Each structure stands twice: as structure tokens, then as C-alpha cells.
Amino acid sequence: MKIRTLGRHIKESGKSIARNGWMTFASISAVTVTLLLVGVFYVILMNLNEVATSIEKDVSIKVLVDTTAGETEREDLLNKLKKMDKIESIIFSSKEQELDELITSFGDEGDLFKELYEERNPLNDAFIIKTKDPIDTMEVAKQIETFDYVYKVNYGKGEVEKLFNVIDASRNVGLALIIGLLFTAIFLISNTIKITINSRRKEIEIMRLVGATNGFIRWPFFLEGLWLGILGSIIPITLIAFLYKEVYSYIQPKLEGHFIRLLEFTPFIYEVSGLILGLGCLIGTLGSLLSVRKFLKV
Amino acid sequence: MITMKEVYKRYPNGVVAANGIDIQIDQGEFVYVVGASGAGKSTFIKMMYREEKPTSGQIIVNGVDITKLKNSKVPLFRRNIGVVFQDFKLLPKLTVYENIAFALEVIEESPRVTKKKVMEVLELVNLKHKARMFPNELSGGEQQRVSIARSIVNSPLVVIADEPTGNLDPDTSWEIMRIFEEINARGTTVIMATHNKEIVNTKKHRVIAIENGLIVRDEQRGDYGYEN
Numbered sequence: 001m002k003i004r005t006l007g008r009h010i011k012e013s014g015k016s017i018a019r020n021g022w023m024t025f026a027s028i029s030a031v032t033v034t035l036l037l038v039g040v041f042y043v044i045l046m047n048l049n050e051v052a053t054s055i056e057k058d059v060s061i062k063v064l065v066d067t068t069a070g071e072t073e074r075e076d077l078l079n080k081l082k083k084m085d086k087i088e089s090i091i092f093s094s095k096e097q098e099l100d101e102l103i104t105s106f107g108d109e110g111d112l113f114k115e116l117y118e119e120r121n122p123l124n125d126a127f128i129i130k131t132k133d134p135i136d137t138m139e140v141a142k143q144i145e146t147f148d149y150v151y152k153v154n155y156g157k158g159e160v161e162k163l164f165n166v167i168d169a170s171r172n173v174g175l176a177l178i179i180g181l182l183f184t185a186i187f188l189i190s191n192t193i194k195i196t197i198n199s200r201r202k203e204i205e206i207m208r209l210v211g212a213t214n215g216f217i218r219w220p221f222f223l224e225g226l227w228l229g230i231l232g233s234i235i236p237i238t239l240i241a242f243l244y245k246e247v248y249s250y251i252q253p254k255l256e257g258h259f260i261r262l263l264e265f266t267p268f269i270y271e272v273s274g275l276i277l278g279l280g281c282l283i284g285t286l287g288s289l290l291s292v293r294k295f296l297k298v
Numbered sequence: 299m300i301t302m303k304e305v306y307k308r309y310p311n312g313v314v315a316a317n318g319i320d321i322q323i324d325q326g327e328f329v330y331v332v333g334a335s336g337a338g339k340s341t342f343i344k345m346m347y348r349e350e351k352p353t354s355g356q357i358i359v360n361g362v363d364i365t366k367l368k369n370s371k372v373p374l375f376r377r378n379i380g381v382v383f384q385d386f387k388l389l390p391k392l393t394v395y396e397n398i399a400f401a402l403e404v405i406e407e408s409p410r411v412t413k414k415k416v417m418e419v420l421e422l423v424n425l426k427h428k429a430r431m432f433p434n435e436l437s438g439g440e441q442q443r444v445s446i447a448r449s450i451v452n453s454p455l456v457v458i459a460d461e462p463t464g465n466l467d468p469d470t471s472w473e474i475m476r477i478f479e480e481i482n483a484r485g486t487t488v489i490m491a492t493h494n495k496e497i498v499n500t501k502k503h504r505v506i507a508i509e510n511g512l513i514v515r516d517e518q519r520g521d522y523g524y525e526n
């Protein structure tokens with residue numbers, strides 16, 4: 001296409017955006033609301049996911065060895081564990097170590113335990129196991145439960161699974177919501193363009209009469225849809241970038257020292273902005289192509 | 299240049315508007331198409347520039363069978379044909395000059411050529427002095443002259459006009475007629491459907507008469523042949 005022609009199409013599309021003021025405003029608003037919700041939702045979801053993943057990475061299995069087990073039985077158990085290929089590391093923690101850990105975890109009140117259990121330590125020796133892939137945690141734990149001299153197997157999987165369930169559920173609900181919104185926005189844009197087309201019926205009729213190609217006729221409408229999409233993504237991008245920066249600088253310091261963290265402002269915000277802009281363009285052009293298609297049937 | 303062979307046209311509502319038309323029109327001819335209202339004149343004409351497709355039969359224009367023409371090829375085909383209507387079909391927000399230039403802009407003609415060609419046709423229809431006016435500032439006859447100028451600005455091989463004088467008073471009609479004859483004198487084929495008995499009987503050309511979708515008469519230098 002010639003530059004001059006492109007210039008003409010851009011001018012035409014701009015003119016009709018200006019001419020259909022209210023309808024333009026309505027569809028830009030629809031796109032704005034849609035993209036804002038999509039963006040906020042995406043930001044929350046991705047951060048939940050990040051938190052869940054960081055927790056998940058930290059999940060370990062604690063195998064409590066039965067108190068009836070002697071030195072040899074414990075060695076047998078360790079050898080059995082070592083043979084499992086899904087396991088990455090095994091650390092032994094004697095019951096004395098376990099008690100120390102318990103006492104320190106209680107801080108000042110820990111002294112109480114110290115006195116209480118100085119004589120007879122009620123805790124078990126333990127193996128602390130990490131699997132190569134966090135996904136396998138539950139399976140491996142179940143398997144170990146069947147081994148001899150295993151008193152009990154603990155793993156934090158329960159909490160992580162709950163978190164993942166929450167994420168999954170909200171992802172599904174959100175997805176349905178977003179798809180609904182996307183369709184509404186596309187519908188509104190296609191209606192706006194239909195009105196545009198209607199007000200230019202005569203023009204199109206003459207264009208066809210004198211031999212303008214369908215592509216040529218379609219371009220301004222295509223661009224109009226594109227502009228609506230782009231205009232509709234400006235507010236969501238700015239607002240989300242601003243809000244995320246605020247939220248990030250508020251929450252992140254509080255998370256220092258914990259293993260959970262939020263996604264860093266950059267490059268994450270570029271990713272979100274790109275997604276919003278891309279969706280905006282998609283909504284706009286889909287809407288316009290939808291409305292022009294029927295019109296150009298010969 | 300235009301050949302129709304056994305052309306039938308049945309509209310979706312069941313009306314048969316062409317009932318086996320055979321015709322041959324040569325390059326440079328001037329042809330009147332006459333007949334009562336509803337006889338099928340407009341349908342006959344619309345099939346020539348593929349506004350309507352015949353139900354069966356062959357239509358060959360400039361050596362191309364346009365009944366077999368792909369939709370995507372129709373725009374290029376139309377560039378060889380100028381069409382004029384009773385209601386002018388001008389764009390109210392464009393000036394006279396812009397209305398004519400529009401026809402070249404949308405087929406991506408260069409601004410230089412566009413300007414040259416528009417000035418030429420404005421001269422031909424004698425409206426150079428009104429180039430900057432808007433259609434609603436012109437008389438009906440002047441508007442029709444703009445519309446004719448637009449139809450020939452791309453130098454088509456044929457100009458097809460459906461009742462071009464239908465909305466005009468007799469004096470203005472003669473002026474329109476003069477322009478068509480001048481276009482024809484330059485070698486362009488002119489096909490004109492009309493109810494104007496005066497013109498047909500005075501400016502003698504080939505007359506094709508249609509009744510109930512059939513050509514019932516085809517005479518060189520013929521008469522209108524109906525009482526209005």
C-alpha cells in the first residue's frame with residue numbers, strides 16, 4: 001500500500017471517530033473497563049502464583065522414625081529412602097536436635113519445655129526430605145508411610161494445595177468473567193463501527209461503483225477499531241502501573257526475610273502493559289472486522 | 299463490446315426480469331433502452347456492470363465473461379465502466395471538485411493525474427467555475443453534470459446511464475444529452491435507459507425496447523414507440 005493511501009485511511013478513521021462522539025466514548029469506556037479488570041485480575045493471579053510457587057519450593061517431608069527402632073533399623077530405613085529416585089536430599093535430624101529446634105522456635109517460653117523434657121525427650125528422630133520436583137511431595141510421602149519403623153510422615157502439602165486450589169478456582173471464575181467482558185467490548189465496538197458504516201453507506205456505494213477494492217474500503221474501519229482498542233488501553237495501563245508500584249513498595253518490605261515475594265515491578269509491568277495493549281488491539285480489530293464483513297458481501 | 303447470450307434473471311421473490319435476452323452492442327455505439335415501467339430496463343443495465351448476476355446465460359464485456367468473474371475481480375472490472383443514475387449519488391460534504399476526484403482517489407490514482415483528469419472533465423461538462431461549490435448549491439442539471447463527469451473521469455470504455463434525465467426539466471435534459479453525445483463522439487459507448495420520448499425521437503440512435511424481460515424491438519435510428 002502506498003504511504004499516501006495509508007495517510008488517507010488514517011485521516012478517514014480519525015474523522016469518523018470524531019464524528020461519532022458518543023458511540024466512540026461508549027465503546028472506548030467498555031474497552032477500558034474490560035482491560036482494567038483483565039489487568040488487575042492478571043496482576044493478582046500472577047502474584048498469587050509466584051507466592052504459591054515460592055512456598056511450594058520450600059515444601060519438605062518430615063519422616064518421624066518410630067521410637068522402637070534401633071540404630072540398624074534406622075540405617076535400613078535411610079538406605080530404603082536413598083533408593084527412591086524422586087528424592088533429592090535427605091537430612092538426618094536427631095531427636096535432640098529436634099528438641100533444640102522446638103525450644104528455639106518458642107523463644108522465651110521455650111525454657112518451659114527445656115525443664116519439662118530435660119529428663120525424657122518425647123520427640124522422634126527424623127529424616128527431612130526434599131523431592132526433586134515439589135509436585136511429587138504427596139506421592140513420595142504416601143509411599144514412605146508404608147515403610148517399616150516409620151512413625152509418622154508430615155508434609156506442608158496441605159496448605160500449598162489449598163492455595164493452588166484457590167488460584168485454580170479464581171482463575172476459572174476470572175477467565176469466564178473476562179471472556180464475557182471481552183465479548184461485550186467486541187460487540188460494542190462492532191456496533192459503533194456499524195453506525196459509522198451506516199453513516200457512510202452512500203460513500204461506500206460510490207466507492208464500489210467506481211471500482212475501489214474491498215481492502216481499500218475496509219481499511220479505515222479496521223483502523224477505527226484499532227484506535228478504539230488503543231485508546232481504551234491507555235487508562236488501564238497507566239492506572240495499573242501506578243497502583244502496582246504503590247502496592248509493591250508497600251508490601252514488599254514487609255515480606256523481607258520471608259521466602260515469599262511479589263513479582264518485581266519491572267519487567268512484570270511491561271508484560272502486563274503489553275498484554276493490555278495487545279488485547280485492546282485485538283478487541284478493536286475483531287469488532288471492526290465483524291461489522292464490516294457482512295457489509296462487503298457482493 | 300457487450301454481448302448477452304440467453305440471459306435469464308429471476309429475483310429471489312420469483313419475479314423474472316430478464317427472460318432470455320440476446321444482444322450485441324459494439325464499441326462506440328449510442329443505445330437507448332426503452333420500455334414501460336417494470337419492463338426490466340434497470341435489470342438489463344445492472345447486469346452489464348455486475349450489480350446483478352443473471353440466473354443463467356452469458357454476459358461478455360470487453361472479452362470477459364462477467365458471470366464467471368470472481369468477486370475479488372469485480373472492482374478492477376468496474377474501473378472500465380462509468381455509471382450514472384437518476385438521483386446523481388453525489389456526496390453532500392464534498393465539493394464538486396472533490397466529488398469527481400473521489401472516484402480516482404479510491405482507486406489510488408496519483409494526485410497529479412487526478413488533478414489533470416478532473417480539470418479535463420470539468421471542462422467537458424462546463425462546470426469549471428463551480429468546482430468549489432457543494433452539491434446542494436447546484437441545480438439538478440448541474441448536479442447531474444457533476445455525476446456524469448465523475449463517471450467518465452477514469453476514461454471508461456462505456457458509460458451506462460439509468461434514466462439520467464428522469465429528475466430534470468426538458469431544457470436541462472437537452473444539456474445532459476449534449477454531454478452524452480460529446481462523450482460518445484470521443485469513442486465511448488453510451489447506453490442509456492430512458493422514458494424521454496422527445497429525446498429518443500429527436501436525437502436518433504439505436505433503440506432497444508424491452509417488455510416483460512424480453513427484447514421486443516431493436517432498431518438503428520429507431521423511435522421511442524410508446525405513448526407516455
Ligand SMILES: Nc1ncnc2c1ncn2[C@@H]1O[C@H](COP(=O)(O)OP(=O)(O)OP(=O)(O)O)[C@@H](O)[C@H]1O
Pocket residue numbers: 309310311313314315333334335336337338339340341342
Ligand atoms: N432487487 C429486486 N428484487 C426483486 N424484484 C426486483 C428487484 N429489482 C427489480 N425487480 C422487479 O423486476 C422487474 C423489473 O424491474 P426493473 O427495475 O428492471 O424495471 P425498469 O424497466 O427499470 O422499470 P422503471 O422504468 O420503473 O425503472 C420489476 O417487476 C421489479 O419489481
Ligand SMILES: [Mg+2]
Pocket residue numbers: 339340341460
Ligand atoms: Mg429502472
